[in-house]
Amino acid sequence: MYSEKVMDHFQNPRNAGELENANGVGTVGNAKCGDIMRIYFDIDDDQIIKDVRFKTFGCGAAVATSSMATELVKGKTIYEALEVTNKAVMEALDGLPPVKVHCSLLAEEAIHAALWDYAEKKGIVIEGLEKPKNDIHEEEEEEEY
């Protein structure tokens, strides 16, 4: 079902865990749907993502996309990180089964949510960054279940 790369990132997730000194944290997804991703950024004064960690509650694809997303943004500037799309994450993983594409979207949104949190804390505006809609708390209010 999964590519070797997905299995590798699931079995040996990169950057899994928590970042104590994070200055940007984003959580997206919904426990009801079975997917929650949290990304922690440590962004330096030059707006470079010095360090990154993630925690994910979800399926194999959710863990693998989180892991790959953290690899793709580590060492990048916040604007470069903003360019990391779900497609890029999927391609880097040699693809995902169609039912798991939403996991890669969640990874993209988790990056955006963490950048949004950083921007809010710093009181800056990151051009091109929209407020992430898949915020866990907003989702809960919808109550469509």
Next chain:
Amino acid sequence: MKKLIYLDNAATTQVSKEVVDEMLPYFTEEYGNASSVYEFGSKNKGAIEKAREVIGKALGSKANEIYFTAGGSESDNWAIKATADAYKEKGNHIITSKIEHHAVLHTCEYLEEQGFEVTYLDVDENGIIKLEELKKAIRPTTILISIMFANNEIGTIEPMKEIGELANQNNILFHTDAVQAFGQVPINVDEYHIDMLSASAHKLNGPKGIGFLYIRTGVKIRSYVHGGAQERKRRAGTENVPGIVGMSKAVEIAVSTIEERAKKETELRDYLINRVLKEVPYTRLNGHRTKRLPNNVNFSFQFVEGESLLIMLDMEGICGSSGSACTSGSLDPSHVLLAIGLPHEIAHGSLRLSLSEQTSKEDIDFVIETIKKIVEKLRNMSPLYEDYIKNNN
């Protein structure tokens, strides 16, 4: 190669050697069509009728009340759709439960589109239907009650006798999906007032693609597959002789070993349940503690998602299943786990392990140690666990 620990016997089972031996001649030697005139084919009728006897005896029914089908789903479809059709003059109301197999639920939903009314009974936190609710649900127009004998996910055994008596007193037909229970627990159709019963061979070490529907004499039921005169004109199609013979052998073995298997499996089941509940924190058992199939275990591990758990178990050679949404291809977790009142996030973290006669204590010890490691690893990666620990310290 790594040892395979197969704990998904509720999904399907290994066909036993004796069953295969019994079937083999009917592929290459005794391949004649049972409906033919010549001896070479017609003698296969004898094999079919012998199988009917064996299965009838297992249920305490007459042989001619057993109708062979392609499996549990077909039997469920037939029982429900054909009853609805045959009794629509009497009424248009059917009672079932929220935890039925999809073969029953989706058939009932289909009938709703055709103008029938269906009551889906709630279950309690252990998955047992509420008899008071059943009583209240009965209407003058109720033609059928369809309640499963035992649940396929959580293993809970329903109060068959009470349901059967209620149906009988109210002159309503009683169908049960016994796909999981048949061969695991003793069933007598008269004792439980069962009018129709669905079962499948591959759940009891028989072949796939063969099952049966028991239909009590006197029940009006329409032909489901139209065509030839097989199965007393009620289910056309050339008989699957190897399958029928294989199922018969599987039933024979299952019935003769039922007590010792149940004893052995129940002991191992309870050992697994007790150790996991004790040694893995934030874990619950789904389904009734004692009124459950001897081989069924179903846990929910909080803060953990089921598919991840299954993949990691698979890497250790352990086969199980989960009610998580990710394993079903939809956004919602198992309807059974939601019906017993589990919140979505806990339902996503479920794991069903179904044992067999071959399962050993060493297997179970290995499984327990593996579960402990995997659950800890996944929790360390889970934002839900992180939040829980922070909020409770």
